[in-house]
Amino acid sequence: MATTHYLALEDVSCVLPDGTLLFAHLTETFDDQRRTGLVGRNGSGKTVLARMLAGLQPPSGGRCVRAGSVHYLAQQISTPAPGATVADLAGVQALLAALQRIEAGSTEPADFDTVGERWHIRQQLQHALEQHGLAHLRADTPASRLSGGEVMRVALIGALLSEADFLILDEPSNHLDQPSRQALIEQLAHWPRGLLVISHDRQLLDTLDRIVELSPLGLRSYGGNHAFYAQAKAHEQQNAVAELDRARLDRRREEQALRAQRERQEKRQARGARAGQQANQAKILLDRQKERSDHATGKLLRQQAATRQALAQRVREAAEQVADEAAIHLHAPPTAGVAQRLVAELDGVELPFVPEALRRISLQVRGRQRIGLTGPNGSGKSTLLKVLAGQIQPLAGRCQVITGAVYLDQSLGHLDPDRAVLEQLQQAQRTLDESALRMRLAQLGLDAQKVALPSRLLSGGERLKAALACALYADPPPPLLLLDEPSNHLDLPSLRALETLLTSYQGAMVVASHDPVFLEALGLTDRLEATGKGWRLGAVG
Structure with missing residues (x-):
């Protein structure tokens, strides 16, 4: 079956309001044939990129192409407005309201356009609530009564009921207990359309078809689940560290060779100068000899500077391939209290x-x-x-x-x-x-x-x-x-x-x-x- 729905990045860049470059020149396609996980360090720009893909935020450069409808679920569900209900959290309140007006006798075309073919949405919502262990909730239950985990579960129900061509879920397993996480995994396994999941949840990521990593180097696609990604990443890092070590060793060896070459040149100049003086050569000949020597020295210095620059560039490029895994350091606070207080x-x-x-x-x-x-x-x-x-x-x-x-x-x-x-x-x-x-x-x-x-x-x-x-x-x-x-x-x-x-x-x-x-x-x-x-x-x- 040919791919019909996809999200594409074409040379996309993002510059933050303070001028910081978050990422640049990203080109990638997310199709409906491969359920994809997006991973990366905190602050790398995963959520910003997801919002761009969903059409909620424009890129600073390049463009995002969407072939099909997109439903985006943020990692932080906004605090429900006063009076909000379960139906509001699930994103179906307008649909239910239009259906209720039609049932009460409305003939407004706008109400029929809102409902479309979704005449059973009320039953679908209640059935989904029961399937997710939320049978005690109804469409009109005040959202203020729900726990953080229940809020996320209702929002996930709304995403799965959305009938979107592409789901983008940002950390969907946050706030979920273990049974709910397992239920989410099973539901996503049966989702028939496009799926992009941003997560650090290894259990969830292991059920997906491929992992795409966002890093300072850009986007890198790995053709497997999280376990495959972790293995490939570890292998890449071993190679990158080995290449960095080789580049540094080559630079040290070349520096030694350059110093030896410069010392030989300086000795030749010194011998030439002494020989000229001892031969009692005319000043004009000595000056020409010195000029030739200075020219040779200058050429040598330029060659050595170019060599050093090339070596330094090689080390920098090798270092860029090594992931920044510097340990985050936190200072332990002083003793905060007495044990039995x-x-x-x-x-x-x-x-x-x-x-x-x-x-x-x-x-x-x-x-x-x-x-x-x-x-x-x-x-x-x-x-x-x-x-x-x-x-x-x-x-x-x-x-x-x-x-x-x-x-x-x-x-x-x-x-x-x-x-x-x-x-x-x-x-x-x-x-x-x-x-x-x-x-x-x-x-x-x-x-x-x-x-x-x-x-x-x-x-x-x-x-x-x-x-x-x-x-x-x-x-x-x-x-x-x-x-x-x-x-x-x-x-x-x-x-x-x-x-x-x-x-x-x-x-x-x-x-x-x-x-x-x-x-x-x-x-x-x-x-x-x-x-x-x-x-x-x-x-x-």
Whole structure:
């Protein structure tokens, strides 16, 4: 069957508002025959490129060609407007409203145009909700009642119901529990049209047909899943490092040869000058001899300069082929508290917006306790964290939390989107000078240009690093960290750095995550699990 729908990049470039070149001269085709994963480091421009492919953002140069309709699902679902419903999140509210008007007797052509052939959309939406384990939701359920994971799942349902010729999904497995991630993989396996997935989720990427990597070198296509890509990438890096080593060795050897050549030339000049003086030659002959010698020396120096330049260029080109895997460095904050100090206590607290079995909880958190918060989407993990953070009031019971606790939600609301990262860090940390703070941000991968931008202009992973810096580098450091899915949006080097940082953090910590590998790396003392019979707290050991 011939390809009928595709997305194409033709010499596409992007220059940011501050003049930074994000990427340049990208040429690639994404067709409906190969389900493709787009990977790359945080800040490489994956989301910007996806928005360009979807027609939501024009390129600075070149052009994007779309043959067919495109549905784009962002990695950060916008906070639902007041009064928004499940139908709004799924993108079918206008369709349902037109259908309802027709059923009530409307003969407006616009309503029939809106509905088209989708007369069963109401039943399709409800069936999809039931298939995705969201049978408790209806089209008119207020979006404000949904958890972060449920919001993403409803948005994914909308994407799958869109009947678009091409789906572009940006980090779709973020916020999803493991059963939901597996369901997503199965649904995408049966998606019959074009698919482009931006992700760091290796489990999801392993189910796709090819991987395309965006890096400072441009776009590189790998004809296989993530495991094939990782193997090919490792082989490429071995070859690139070997070539860099050879280029550096050749440069050192050539430098030695050039020095020896120059020394021989200088000795010949010195011998010629002495011989001329001893032969008592006329001054005019000596001057001509010196002129010839100077000319030969100048020619030699020019040749050697050209050789050095060629060698240096070879080393630079070899170095460019070596991936920038420099470890992201994070400074461990000073001790944040005493081990047995009580930092949070819930006494008979009743949580709102959660299943009946999980509504009541009593919990004590002490100075260096590290609690992993687990459970399915919609079980109340985010609600519990918001109650501890003071953002939601419990229905009943007593909640006491130490002053200075920091909560980072899934949307990173702790970070002001309109202010520069450096400015926000300076407000939180007044002991260190600006150069020290800039260095710490640079060691997180946030360079001088990025720390001066409003944080909303950063990538998801960069915003998370900025939010963590503002929290953990604060003076004084927080005695309690409340983290809701902090590993989302991060590439693998950044994720390893985050694990290292949180492991060295000495305060109390409650972390909600669906990533078992990430939680295992944190050295948890306890796990608090949301089950069908209530909250279950147990020591890890």
